[in-house]
Amino acid sequence: MDSAAMEEVLLDVRGLRKSFGAVAATQNVDLTVRAGEIHALIGPNGAGKSTLITQICGEIRPDAGQIHLAGRDVTALPAYERARRGLGRSFQITQLCLEYTAIENVMLSLTVGPRTIFSIWSDPRRDAGLAERAQAWLERVGLADRADVPAADMAHGERRQLELAVALAREPRLLLLDEPMAGMGPEESARMTRLLAGMRERYGILLVEHDMDAVFALADRVSVLVYGKLIFTGSCDEVRQHPEVRSAYLGDAAC
């Protein structure tokens, strides 16, 4: 990673606040993700990680604060506009088109653009070039031989892999990964970790993950969210040493 790429701030969250009634789910959060960086977001259940992610991707609006994507203020933009500006994500609960086969899901991701709505005549399933590109993504996540299986018939772990392929295929600049390893076996989890490590320079990644092995293997920086507040941001080593983090989340056993 050259230093120039590291300089570019892809995601800049400033003073973000969100309350649901009396519950302050996001309290004045500042967060940055640079190009080529994996920034892990950890925290106990109910800390507000998913709420933060959904605000960044635009599904819910913050009460206050700003979100900048590649230098542009996107706070007022709808989710699909942010997606078009290079924000990709995977969901904690897999969001796939269950009737479509694995390869059709990836094709969909590859084919969607602002002008797709006018493409009312060409059949994407007959586009050999598109199929080849989609197949390449399936190979990368380890689903090469499952291309023609409907997503509905896939096992949980396979769907997680497919979810990642769908998110990656668009070549977003910034990726929000909401617990990509959740429900995966150790072998699949290790494969995902290798995959993400191999592609780290192509994206900026905000990674929400409970699997601490994966976090420490991948993250350049780690932020800790507790009750809607970011209590710490630093390197993996720093986070291991931080007393408040240890008591709030890691527990002594994890170190």
Added chain:
Amino acid sequence: MNRMSGIAVPGRGAAGLFTQWNRRAVFGWVGLLLLAHATDTPYLINAMARFVIYGLAAVSLDLVLGYGALISFGHAMFFGLGGYVVAIITFHAVEAGPLFGWAGSTQALVVWPIALACCALLGWGVGYLALRTSGVQFIMITLAFGQMVYFILVSLQVYGGDDGLMMSQRSQLPGIDLADPVSFYYVSLAVLALWTLFCVKLVNSRYGMVLQALRQSERRAVNLGVAPMSYRLSAFVISAVGTGMAGILWANYAELVTPDMAAWTKSGELMAIVILGGVGTLLGPIAGAAVFLGLEQALSAWTEHWMFIMGPILVLVVLAGKHGLFGYWLGKRHG
């Protein structure tokens, strides 16, 4: 390359059903053409024309119902509007004076596009408002708009109010005599065939792939950069135009338009036809129209309480599988 052939013929999903169905559909079309040709009975020709017109409306409704998961309970408003626009313009051209300074016309190539444009405009307006909601609210709003159109038509005393408006003559097409029942049937059949072909291409296109993705997982589609409103609204407008075309044909077939064409019972009838034939199959609703109208005809000849029998049949089909008659035809593997 085994893999590539697997992609060219997708095995599953509503879109994949067509490839297996194409051959049977072609046989079906040819059969229909011959049936009309072989018979000289006006009764049968008229029954076939009715079936084709309802089939056209049902295919259009299936586009939003089956592929967009937009449960429009007011689609008869487009059926009614399409018919009324044609009847009103004909009325002004033949009997009453000019309309807004225009003498009116009886030329199909002039009047029909105007009627379709009106339907597109109404579809855009209703869709724009109704698509801000979803689920039950969407059903209720489309129902409300449908009823609005119905009561507007009832209140048009100049155009017959409750009794409707007679069309003194059918629209005129250059080279084709629409007054002849057989020619009219062929024209209707051609419209149905072309429209169905267009809809099949549409749902299998990139546009259709995204439209169906919105139905399966809106969150995923939005996070791929899809603006849901534009896809759903365009589908709604296209569907409105197709249903309006059915209304235009109906006005010409019956030579009479009545407010009933836009009533909620008509919307329900269209929905029943789509469900009977198979939601999200496009070709199924055509079969649904044939069976529905056939049963209606046969049962109502037998008893005036024919709905007593029709109702349970609909329930049975719905319980048997979500693909309706179409799914039954294809066998269990798609159920």
